[in-house]
Amino acid sequence: MRKLLLKLSLHLIAVLPLAVLQVIGSGLGLLAYVCSKQFRSLFRPQYEAVVKSHHLPSKLWQAVRASGMLFSDSLWIWRNPQKALQLVEVQNWDVVESAINEGHGLVMLTPHLGGFEIIPRVLAQHFPATILYRPSRQEWLNEVVETGRAYPNMHFVPTNLHGVRQMTRALTRGEAIGILPDQVPSGGEGVWVPFFGRPAYTTPLPARLANRNNTPVVMFTAKRKSIGKGWLMQATRLAPLSEDATTAATELNVAIENAVLIAPEQFIWSYNRYKHPAGAELPPRD
Known part of the structure; x- marks a missing residue:
């Protein structure tokens, strides 16, 4: 019953105008920051x-x-x-x-920034897109996310071998694939490379997929404008991207950094980008 009520609440909230929902979201961000030490x-x-490292003005509360x-x-x-x-x-749609149009498909990279969920929907207006995602451990939340993300011309596949095979087939057909490159991969599937100056476990998967058939790699951002x-x-x-996994992951993180710096207040700073996933080797010491 609790799960049903929560799912119903999420659907009811989503019916509100964008401006109203963004104001509510703003308040929830403040509430989470004030109430949660973690x-x-x-x-x-x-x-x-x-x-600080990029000598930018601090806009902490705006970011919250x-x-x-x-x-x-x-x-x-x-x-x-x-x-x-x-x-x-x-x-830059050109x-x-x-x-x-090169005919080798497209590797679409979308960091968690601003309205990143709109990006695959824009692409799906023009060609099919297969999106890699990590299912939630909570079944009810996973159902909410999968139902919400469902959209014509978009096909979601899980972060496992079966999902990677489906993405490879999509590229072979000349279609687009989408990856959230700022997520920490599972142990054994990444390498430790710098991200904003700290070792971060990073996936080399985009390079592996792109280098199979000289597929173009495009980084997308969706910077939020003013409220509503x-x-x-x-x-x-x-x-x-390089054929070498470590070099390719380093190049990928530089590209993500450049994307984040377009609107640093809109990035997902509450996500532990530097965590050590189970099964991964220890990060290198300085």
Whole structure:
């Protein structure tokens, strides 16, 4: 009964106008920061280290509010995909068209920033996309996410061998695949390379898939505009990634850093990007 009520609440919230839901999300971000010591212990050090190292003005409270809007944006996009598509301004689309027209498919990278959930829906208007995702350990939450993400021309596959095989087949057909490159992979599936100056366990999977058939790799961002105004989606084609896993993961993290710095207040700083997954080797010492 508790799960049913929560799922119903999420659906009801998503019916609200985007501006209202973003204000609610902003409040939830503040509430999480004030009430959760664990949230603060992850969020503040990661955010402040980056703004200090890059000599950026600190906008901590703006970033805290935006952390709640990451969730509210996703809910609204899932519930209102057509309205959301009308609120996205797409720049550099010629980069995407040029890449897909080469006929080798497209590796689409989308960090957890702003309205990142709108990106695959924009691509799905033009060609099929197979998206890699990690199922939640909570069955009810996984059901909510899978139902919300369902969309024509988008096919979601889990982060396992079967999912990787499906992505390989999609590239062979000249289609797009999508990967969230800032997630920590499972032990044995990544390498330790710097991310904003600290060792972070990073997946070399995008390079492995792209290098099979000279597939273009494009980094996408969806920077949130002002409240209720939608998102600015931008595409940047990356140089071919190295065949060496460690070098490729390093190149990937540099590209993610550049994407984050477009709107550092809108990144998912509450996520422990530097955790040591079970089964992974220890990170290298300085």
